[in-house]
Amino acid sequence: MQDRQDDSADFSLPDFSGGGSPGSSGVSGGPAGGPGPTGPTGPAPQGPGGGGSRRGLWLALGLGGAGLLLVILVVVGLVLSQTVFPGGRDPLTGGDPSTTQEETDDEERTRGEYIPSEEQTTQPEPEQGPTMTVAPSTECTLYAPGSDQEQPEGEMRGGGLSVPLPSGWERLSGSAGEQPHLEDSESAWTPVEAGWYTAATVGRVAYPEEAGGYPGAEAAARHLFECSITRDDSAEVFTDQPQVSEIHEEATTVDGHPAHLFEATVAITGETTFESTDSWRYTAIVVETPGGPSAFVGGAATGHGDQMQDLEDMKEGLSATE
Numbered sequence: 001m002q003d004r005q006d007d008s009a010d011f012s013l014p015d016f017s018g019g020g021s022p023g024s025s026g027v028s029g030g031p032a033g034g035p036g037p038t039g040p041t042g043p044a045p046q047g048p049g050g051g052g053s054r055r056g057l058w059l060a061l062g063l064g065g066a067g068l069l070l071v072i073l074v075v076v077g078l079v080l081s082q083t084v085f086p087g088g089r090d091p092l093t094g095g096d097p098s099t100t101q102e103e104t105d106d107e108e109r110t111r112g113e114y115i116p117s118e119e120q121t122t123q124p125e126p127e128q129g130p131t132m133t134v135a136p137s138t139e140c141t142l143y144a145p146g147s148d149q150e151q152p153e154g155e156m157r158g159g160g161l162s163v164p165l166p167s168g169w170e171r172l173s174g175s176a177g178e179q180p181h182l183e184d185s186e187s188a189w190t191p192v193e194a195g196w197y198t199a200a201t202v203g204r205v206a207y208p209e210e211a212g213g214y215p216g217a218e219a220a221a222r223h224l225f226e227c228s229i230t231r232d233d234s235a236e237v238f239t240d241q242p243q244v245s246e247i248h249e250e251a252t253t254v255d256g257h258p259a260h261l262f263e264a265t266v267a268i269t270g271e272t273t274f275e276s277t278d279s280w281r282y283t284a285i286v287v288e289t290p291g292g293p294s295a296f297v298g299g300a301a302t303g304h305g306d307q308m309q310d311l312e313d314m315k316e317g318l319s320a321t322e
Contacts, residue, residue, distance in 0.1 A: 140227035143183040143206055146174030149321070151186065157321060158186035159204030159294035161254075161287060164317040166190075166310035169200070180227035181206055181220070182295060190310070192301045193276050196237075200298030200314055205286060214293060217260040217286040221249070224284040224297050225262050236272050237280075243267040252285075255320040259287040265302060277303025283315060291322045 147158040151173075156165045159182065165171065169188040176187035176199065185203025192198055205224075207214045214220065228234065229242050247264040263283040268274060279302045286295045296318050300307035 138211065138223060140180040140223075140231070141206070141208055141211065142178035142180055143185070143203075145172070145176045145179055145185050145187060147184045147186045147203065149184070149186070156186050156188055156200070156202060158182075158202040159184045160289040160291045160320060160322040161202045161294045161296060162317075162319050162321050163200065163202055163296055163298075163314040166313060168306075169310070172199075176201065179203060180231065181224060182297070190307065192304065192307075193274055196272070196274070198280070198299045198301055198304075198307055200296070200311070202296050202318075203294065204291075205293040205295050217258065217288055217293060218249075218251070218262075220293065220295070221260045221262040221284045221286040224286070224295055225264065225282055228282055228284070228297055228299070229266050229280075235270065237268055237270045238266050239270045243269055254285070254287045254318055257287050257289055257320055259285055261285045261315075274301070274303070277301035279303075281308065281311065283311060285315070285318060287318075287320060289320050289322055294320075 149157040151157055151171065154165050156163050156171065165188055169190045172187045172189060174186075176185075176189070179185050179187070179201055182201060182203030183206045185201050187199055187201040189197040189199040205214060205220055207220075215223070229238050229244075230240070244264045244266055247262075249260070249262040252259050252261050261283065262285075263281065265279050265281050267279045268277070280299050281302050282297070282299045284295060284297045286293055296314070298311050298314055300311040302308060
């Protein structure tokens with residue numbers, strides 16, 4: 001036997017209680033499908049469209065559909081916020097897209113970037129040697145070589161100064177060529193390779209008055225160094241733009257007389273190449289002797305340990321003869 005279900009208001013179960021009043025339809029209670037208000041003599045009045053049960057069903061369906069639509073909208077909004085609008089305005093919650101993008105960019109930048117804190121202290125920069133001009137700061141004036149001073153064995157004298165003459169060095173006795181800013185000078189040299197020599201000279205410092213005269217021991221020592229590495233024969237080895245490093249200068253004394261030392265290493269960068277060395281060490285010392293300023297200028301190929309030692313010995317043995 002099939003169950004019958006009917007939503008119409010005309011269908012209801014018969015009342016077997018026998019409690020119906022005469023003239024009534026024998027119906028008691030509300031419409032099928034849910035409780036409803038009733039009066040003492042019969043069912044409550046029906047509304048248009050078929051009664052309260054149909055209206056309740058449609059109301060439930062409407063509320064359920066609205067809830068489902070709201071859930072769908074929320075899901076679609078979340079998907080769009082993660083795909084179409086990354087880092088921008090959320091379609092449901094809003095927000096400033098520029099602020100979100102800036103915060104994201106800042107996080108990405110700082111993720112792989114080291115940012116020191118304010119408490120950290122920076123390490124001091126290592127001290128650098130003094131700088132110098134590539135070309136001479138003033139014009140180099142050349143003077144004829146040669147000295148009238150007596151030249152004892154194992155010693156080289158000129159301009160009121162004396163240095164020991166190392167073994168293997170040859171005295172030039174006035175045949176060294178013109179010397180920048182040195183007169184009454186004596187020179188010696190020793191071979192390096194391929195017809196090239198390294199030399200040392202002592203003599204009296206000379207500056208023409210028309211060029212401003214003697215500039216003082218410090219400026220003269222630097223200028224003598226500059227002239228030594230930029231003269232014509234040196235330019236073949238160092239070019240016209242020498243690369244100078246390991247610069248050292250200091251005020252000192254020689255036999256109690258004020259003096260100034262300037263020295264540095266010059267790289268071989270010219271067309272002439274050497275197998276035994278890649279640079280030269282030059283030293284210039286200007287001494288304020290009683291007879292006037294005098295100077296020692298010497299060099300050594302850095303690849304020749306014996307020459308480097310000879311240069312040190314001459315520096316340490318420098319003395320005044322007046």
